[in-house]
Amino acid sequence: MGEVIENVSFTTTSAISDFLKKTPAQDIINWGRKNSLWFLTQPMGCCGVEMISTGCSHYDTDRFGIIPRDSPRQADVIVISGYVTKKYLPALKRVWDQMPSPKWIICMGDCSISGGPFYESYSTVQNIDEIFPVDVFIPGCPPRPEALIQGFIELQKKIMAKKDLGTDY
């Protein structure tokens, strides 16, 4: 009892994670991650209606592992689906910080990409991609649900290619 063991280096989960990123095991982990992209139901405008209908049974996004979730703590992907007003930006940052890593972000619609009809309005924020690490931009006003599914598939391809911004490689 109480014997001191010397020459033992302790490890942490982040050290294990950093080690695994350099090994082929990361491919298997990424394969699992890309097939469970649960997105946060956080509609912000008229694109939000398309986002909700994408999550409904007609488009059956379950076959790609894409499931809508109501809580940021259970979500992997957040879809910015509308203009971001200056008043809303702190709340959006807070939701983003509440999501556990690994997490990804998708810009849906012209409003979130460039401002759309609200380009350089007095109350909206420009250049969302300088604030959040955005992986996929889906143009359209609003994009069809098929386009959103296409965006998710592009994100899956990025994750498999280890090119996504959600994970540090």
Next chain:
Amino acid sequence: MIDADYILNSLTKTFPNDLSESKIESDMRLTSYVEKDAIFNVCKHMLDNLECNHLSCECGVDYPDRNELEVVYHIASYEHPVVITLKVKLPRDDPEIESIVSIYWNANWYERETYELYGIMYKNHPDLKPLLLIDEMLGDWPLRKDYEGFPNKTSKNLV
């Protein structure tokens, strides 16, 4: 039957000096300018005696040529089919008017929004703070026509 005629008669009888440019457009529509010191009592009279119990909207208009701001009240009723438009002229340098939240409770958010977008100060408002804009933008008054926050860049310059 209370119609626009009846309401105008009642208002001119009660406030003989405070109404101007009154115009009856139809049985249902009445437009009038009200002096800014009288608007509180006019609204109270309309609610208490004329059954006009629904404030549809309250907004601001900017007239830089006349150096004036206007506050527009649309007051309707659930009892009879009348919509009354009341307008109040305010000086542009010091726009200040009595709040009507104690009469129509739903004026609260209308007045907060008019305050942050036009800079119209409402006296005796219970909680006069910005509604939709961030606190840092207070004082810019974005919907005034001389607001310079819009950069001179439109889509035609980008193409």
